[in-house]
Amino acid sequence: MRFLYITDTHFRGNSPQNRMDDFPQTLRKKMEEVVQVAQDLQVEAVLHGGDLFEIPNPAVNVVGDVVRFLKALGKPFYIVPGNHDLFGQNPQTLNRTMLGLLGQVGLLKILEPGEKVFFKKDGISLQLTGQGYHFDLDTERGREGYLVKNKEADLAIHIVHGMLLDRPFFQTVAYTLIDDIKETEADLTLTGHAHLGFNEIVVNNKKFINPGALVRTTVLPAEVNRWPQMVLIEAGKDGITTKFLPLKTALPGEQVLNIxxxxxxxxxxxxxxxxxxxxxxxxxxxxxxxxxxxxxxxxxxxxxxxxxxxxxxxxxxxxxxxxxxxxxxxx
Ligand SMILES: [Mn+2]
Known part of the structure; x- marks a missing residue:
């Protein structure tokens, strides 16, 4: 059973200050590639780690780009809301946002906290859960958002839009360390939010991965040198394996970012x-x-x-x- 994971697409109607290309057009091409790969590899669903949109109320043409992508995909699309998808970064505003609207009309599925979605194929069962962004997610009281308990399938995947890091970061940003959530029952934890991402980390036989944002919007050296990528997830009798799939349609950072x-x-x-x-x-x-x-x-x-x-x-x-x-x- 296969899945494709992408995160932080930040759909918008214009180009960010630091970009030299036609950003919306570049993103459209990237999403065409996502559709192609999802179909070629016959994935069950595409998973998204949040920050679908740059702002909670994008213009109609920006929403149109996303609707066209979802229609072309023709497969289930599961997502957790990112902070950019919400007003005041507040999950209670979801039903007033464009992401909320796409969920309400059934074009995509927003994973609610605690909700479990089950997949069954080739004698394997898998549960999918997710936790969108909220203020306390990366504090002690929000930690449970990262933790999967009472697994009800052979395998479990959990998606979180939070600042999960493998090592401590500077103090101005709240974050959670993989070490803090190593008790999770999820076999694979997928995160976004931290745009630079990190390679797969295995702790207690549990995997954690963040491929980084699908778009590059800042001119930090690490961002200029980073290549946008997706994650191919394979779930089978031997557990879950992941593989980065670099985007073929992406261009080198120096060609799109104003260094x-x-x-x-x-x-x-x-x-x-x-x-x-x-x-x-x-x-x-x-x-x-x-x-x-x-x-x-x-x-x-x-x-x-x-x-x-x-x-x-x-x-x-x-x-x-x-x-x-x-x-x-x-x-
Ligand atoms: Mn983001």
């Missing part, structure tokens, strides 16, 4: 780092992200949970309102 801008970016990043360190020394905050600041204030002031939840809800609501105003601004 000259990299130097300029580096200077800007250094300036930003200085500002952040100044803010930190005065306010004692580890991050400039609104949601993270909120979490730290809540912790420091020991605010009741309802207050924090309400604040998160209002941030999401404000983003929805802002998005509406942007649309109304268009003549």
């Amino acid at each position: 000259e801008k990299a130097t300029e970016m580096k200077l800007r990043e250094e300036r930003l780092a200085r500002i952040i360190s100044e803010v930190r020394s005065s306010g004692d905050f580890r991050s400039l992200k609104l949601e993270n600041i909120l979490r730290e204030i809540a912790q420091k002031e020991q605010l009741p949970e309802e207050v924090r939840e309400e604040a998160l809800k209002r941030i999401a609501q404000a983003e929805i309102e802002m998005a509406r105003e942007e649309v109304d601004d268009v003549p």
